[in-house]
Amino acid sequence: MRGAGALAVLTLALLAAASGCTNTAQEPVVLEVVPAGSLLYPFEHIERAFESEHPGIDVRLEGHGSIQAVRQVTDLHRDVDVVAVADASLIPDMMFRPMEDGEGNYTDTYRTFATNEMVIAYTDRSAYADEITAENWYTILARPDVRVGFSNPMLDACGYRALMVTALAEEHYEAPGIFAAIIGDAFTPSLTMTREDGVRTITLPALLKPSSEKVAIRDGSIYLLSLIDAGGIDYAFEYRSVADEHGLLQIDLPPEIDLSDAAFADTYRSVVVKLGFRRFSSVGDTRVGQPIVYAVTVPATAEHPEEAASFVAFVLDAFTESRDGWPQPLE
Numbered sequence: 001m002r003g004a005g006a007l008a009v010l011t012l013a014l015l016a017a018a019s020g021c022t023n024t025a026q027e028p029v030v031l032e033v034v035p036a037g038s039l040l041y042p043f044e045h046i047e048r049a050f051e052s053e054h055p056g057i058d059v060r061l062e063g064h065g066s067i068q069a070v071r072q073v074t075d076l077h078r079d080v081d082v083v084a085v086a087d088a089s090l091i092p093d094m095m096f097r098p099m100e101d102g103e104g105n106y107t108d109t110y111r112t113f114a115t116n117e118m119v120i121a122y123t124d125r126s127a128y129a130d131e132i133t134a135e136n137w138y139t140i141l142a143r144p145d146v147r148v149g150f151s152n153p154m155l156d157a158c159g160y161r162a163l164m165v166t167a168l169a170e171e172h173y174e175a176p177g178i179f180a181a182i183i184g185d186a187f188t189p190s191l192t193m194t195r196e197d198g199v200r201t202i203t204l205p206a207l208l209k210p211s212s213e214k215v216a217i218r219d220g221s222i223y224l225l226s227l228i229d230a231g232g233i234d235y236a237f238e239y240r241s242v243a244d245e246h247g248l249l250q251i252d253l254p255p256e257i258d259l260s261d262a263a264f265a266d267t268y269r270s271v272v273v274k275l276g277f278r279r280f281s282s283v284g285d286t287r288v289g290q291p292i293v294y295a296v297t298v299p300a301t302a303e304h305p306e307e308a309a310s311f312v313a314f315v316l317d318a319f320t321e322s323r324d325g326w327p328q329p330l331e
Contacts, residue, residue, distance in 0.1 A: 028058040031307050034072050035084040037063040037222040038116065038158065039294065041245045042318075042327070043084070050314045057307050065156025065220040070094045073299045074106055080299055081308040084315070086239070087157035087287075088112050088295035095297065110297040111312065113319045114327035117260030117292065118158075118165050120251035121243040126234040129249070137251045138169050141235055142181035149216040149224045149233035150183075153204060153273060153287075158221035160273040161259055162237035164289045167193060167200045167271045168257035186215035199270050206276040239292075241327050262291045294327055 035043050040063040047059040064072065066085040072078045074094055085091060088110065095106040120137050122129060127147075132140045141148055150162035166179040179202070184191040188211035193202045210217065216233050218224050224236040225246050243250045255261040259268055268289035275285045296315060298308040319327070 028056050029304050029307050031057050031059045031081045031304055031311060032062070032079070033059055033082040033084070033311065034062050034064060034069045034080050035082075036066045036069055036086040036157070036294070037220040038086055038239045038242050038327070039063070039084050040222065041241070043315075046315055046318050049318070050311060053314075054307075054310065057311075059311065063220070063222065065151060065159070066090055067094075067157070068155045068219070073301060077301075079301050079303040081302040081304050082296060082298055082311055084294065084296040085157065086116065086292065086294055088293040089288075089290065090157070091295050091297050095299070099300065104300055106301065107297045107299050110295045111316060112293050112295045113316050114294040115260060115292055116239045116241055116294070116327045117258045118161055118253060119238055119240050119243050119258070120253065121228065121236045121238040121246075121248040122234060122251075123228060123249060125231060126228075126249075128234075132251060134251055134253070137253075138166075138173060138175065138178050138182065142178065144214065146235065147214055147216065147233040148182060148235050148237075149218065149227055150237040151221040151224065152208065152217050152219050154208060154275055156220045157287075158237065158239060159217070160275070160287045161289075161292070163202050163273050164259065164268070164271045165237060165253065165257050167202060168267065168289070170200075171267075171270070172254060172256050183215060186210045186212040199272060201272045201274060203274045204276040208276070239327070259289065259292050265291055 040061060043061055047061060051057060051059055066087050067090065069083050069085055070090055072080050073083060091107065091110040096108065097105055099106055127145060128140050140146060151159035153159035153163060163183065166182050170176055170178045179193050180190060184193065191202060191204065193200055208217065216227060218227065221238055221242055224238065227233050228236050256264050256267055268291065271289040273287045275287065296312050298305055298312060302308050
């Protein structure tokens with residue numbers, strides 16, 4: 001009996017061990033994907049479609065402002081498999097540089113895949129919602145009792161683009177003072193904008209903290225949504241895709257200032273934002289206005305480069321095939 005009992009215990013142990021080995025073998029590959037916040041909604045759909053075709057891969061999405069998305073790799077040294085940003089220039093600027101161990105760059109390649117445009121988002125409860133139009137939006141936002149929100153330019157591409165839109169508006173509408181009235185004067189000291197050789201340069205301080213309730217700043221553009229829903233702000237500088245997905249009312253801006261049209265690339269380049277936040281060495285301090293273009297890359301430190309490449313190919317195909325919403329695929 002003792003021998004039979006011992007054999008039974010041994011058999012159960014072996015079966016358990018075998019079962020454990022089988023379960024381990026069947027565990028999916030976890031693919032860490034860090035997209036810009038404005039990509040979270042389309043990427044959630046892509047995630048489900050990709051996983052249905054690749055049952056052995058579990059895609060994990062973690063949204064950040066575009067600068068913060070890159071910093072997950074370059075400064076926080078996480079083994080992220082895919083990085084997707086709302087400003088294609090951030091990848092060569094921040095990732096085409098040697099890794100700390102000196103063995104190659106953080107990445108040497110990237111693919112562009114979509115565009116977007118800047119809008120003014122609001123609700124029917126926003127101050128002067130019954131008055132604002134595409135022709136007078138800048139005079140409404142300049143009113144002292146109107147609260148305006150944008151994302152942090154130090155962390156998020158939509159943030160420095162909000163500053164660029166207001167600077168471009170001064171030239172387009174021939175209305176000097178738009179930037180100061182809407183954004184600049186809400187800080188102490190006021191944010192400065194200088195002009196030299198036809199280029200407007202907005203220089204930001206190291207600590208970007210409004211001294212007036214007129215302006216609210218959040219780490220990413222998607223974090224403004226709850227604020228506008230709750231009435232904490234009246235208007236937000238947003239990407240069209242984010243405003244559409246959240247069902248917000250929006251003011252369409254002319255292509256000369258909405259950063260959507262490659263035909264106005266020279267106009268966009270006439271605005272520069274200098275970031276004052278120098279704590280993280282990988283963040284270049286100068287952002288030049290240009291058409292909004294999204295890009296994706298597989299970092300050299302990716303833990304699962306083959307699966308990451310498959311996901312990137314799936315993303316490119318998804319944006320090529322779909323034109324139902326924003327971000328729009330590149331032509």
